[in-house]
Amino acid sequence: MAGQKMLKFVNVERDMPEKRAPNLRNTDFQEIYAEYATAKAEEQASRCSQCGVPYCQSHCPLHNNIPDWLRLTAEGRLREAYEISQATNTFPEICGRICPQDRLCEGNCVIEQSGHGTVTIGSVEKYITDTAFEEGWVAPIRPRVERTESVGIIGAGPGGLAAADMLRREGVQVTVYDRYDRGGGLLTYGIPGFKLEKDIVMKRMDQLTDGGVEFVLNCNVGEDISFDAIRGKHDAVLIATGVYKTRDMVAPGSDADGIANAIDYLTASNRKSFGDVVEEFESGELNAEGKRVVVIGGGDTAMDCVRTAIRQGATSVKCLYRRDKANMPGSQREVQNAEEEGVEFVWLSAPNGFEGEVVSGVQVQKMRLGAPDATGRQMPELIEGADYVEEADLVIKALGFTPEDLPALWGVEGLEVTRWGTVKAAFETGQTSLDGVFAAGDIVRGASLVVWAIRDGRDASAAILQYLSQATSVAAE
Incomplete structure (x- = not known):
């Protein structure tokens, strides 16, 4: 019976896909995890307990039907598993690679809480969709009926x-405007290839283009085209720019040469992976080869930077984090992957300035950790007299991102923003203060996860x- 395929967590141990050895993977930008073989994917999916209240699903921003596609995978019904997976997730092959499953679905797995080790949800999700592409199950976008309304998407x-x-x-005519020469945003230029190989993103870009989505690239809104022009051209507009402005730090010497922002550093590296000529990389400005590298920050962007620097041939890579x-x-x-690859973490350390022009x-x-703050996290406190200098030839600031001032940048009046600079938009719908203008993703919620951006979109x-249907009904009256 089908049910006998499941509940194997008692006698089958958690087993991730094989991970390439650190001394092999830290010299290239290929993904570090191998693909599951079919038998292994079925075996690991069979560990799911099929619990009555699936916390994995409720803690997934997309509320993916995880127990269902795990069961179908365990039963060898992979095409059905893919159909259920893609029903709630536009890009499951991307989420399977880059979602922090340890903080979301896998971190809330019932059998993990009972000490049996979580189901490898992300790896199975990746396997399902990669197989779907290989087998031709990923159908092209072909609307049943074409609609006359058009939507402009910025980002x-x-x-x-x-x-x-x-x-x-749904047959809507869609035009996407983006400042870069390739679509994908941070998927293309922010996330390194060892986490997300770029052909995965380009495959989706090709699918969208083939499906009739028009892309206007190398297009800076406010310079190459006005926001009002986009709004006048389309029946509705979606602002999905993300947040790209680097959160800066004010400290003595912070204007010295050799101090770079994380997004500039990662973009240069990813452009090189496409074969582009990148002057800042060729000059050594954004190239870690032969340098002592210090990365400031403790988030996922900092991890991308330290692991990129290792692969570029840095002589040493250290990550400073204040907690x-x-x-x-x-x-x-x-963090574990970075440590395996040779990154040194300098905990309880905060920059106070920089040496040299x-x-x-x-x-x-x-620093030391003191009393908790309002969020419950212990606040770092300065240890007097314990200052020192960490030698560095390249410093990368990975302190997070803040929104650009879109009303000023685009010269648009009436677009309301919050006190944090994010676009003010209605919960769930994304409707902004301007009629027919919506907003989604990080530009609304602040710097967050890719999976949340997909959900918001x-x-x-x-x-x-x-909104378009209501406008059509009013026009017909």
Whole structure:
């Protein structure tokens, strides 16, 4: 019986896909995990307990039907598993690779809580969709009926692409505007290839283009085209720009040469992976080869930077973080991978300044953890007299991102923003203060996860469809 395929967690141990040895993987930008073989994917999926209240599903921002596609995978019904997986997730092959499952679905797995080790949900999700592409199960976008309404989407990141996909499937005419020369946003230029190989993203871009989505690239809104022009051209507009402005730090010497922002550093590296000519990389400005590298920050972007620097041939890579390992915001899995690859973490350390006109060192203050703040996290406190200098030839600031001032940047009046600079939009619908203008993703919620951007893009597309239908009904009266 089908049920006998499940509940194997008692006698089958958790087993991740094989991970390439650190001395092999830290010299290239290929993904570090191998693909499951069919038998192994079925075996690991069979460990699911099929619990009555699936916390994995409720803690997934997309509320993916995880127990259902795990059961189907265990039963060898892989095409059905894919159909259920993609019903709630526009890009399951991407989420399977880059979602912090240890903080979301896998971290809330019932059998993990009971001490049996979580089901490898992310790896199975990746396997399902990779197989679907190989077998030709990923159908092209072919709307049953074409609609006359058009939607302009500003931003070709995960939120904008998810909305474009959903709208196009309903026959809406979709144009996506983006400042970069390739679509994908941070999926393309922010996340390194060892976590997400770029052909995976380009495959989805090709699917959207083939499905009728028009992309206007190398297009800076406010310079190459006005926001008002986009609004006048389309029946509705979705703002999905993400947040790209680097959170800066004010410290003596912070304007020295050799201090780079994380997004600039990662973009240069990813452009090289496409074979582009990148002057800042060729000059050594954004190239870690032969350098002592210090990365400041403790999130996933910092992990991307330290692991990239290792692969570029840095002589040493250190990560400064003001709290300890247990309080680090980045994925613990990523921290472990970085440590295996040769990154040294300097815990309870905060920068206080920089040495040299061309940076030669970071002035470091040692910290200890004190009383908890309003969120419950212990606050770092300065240890007097414990300062020292950490030698460095390249310093990368990975302190997070903040929104750009879109009303000023685009010269648009009436677009309301919050006190944090994010676009003010209605919960769930994404409707902004401007009629027919919606917003989704990080530009609304602040810097967050790709999976949340996908969720927001899907929600916004549903609201836009409702808005277009209401506008059509009014026009017909």
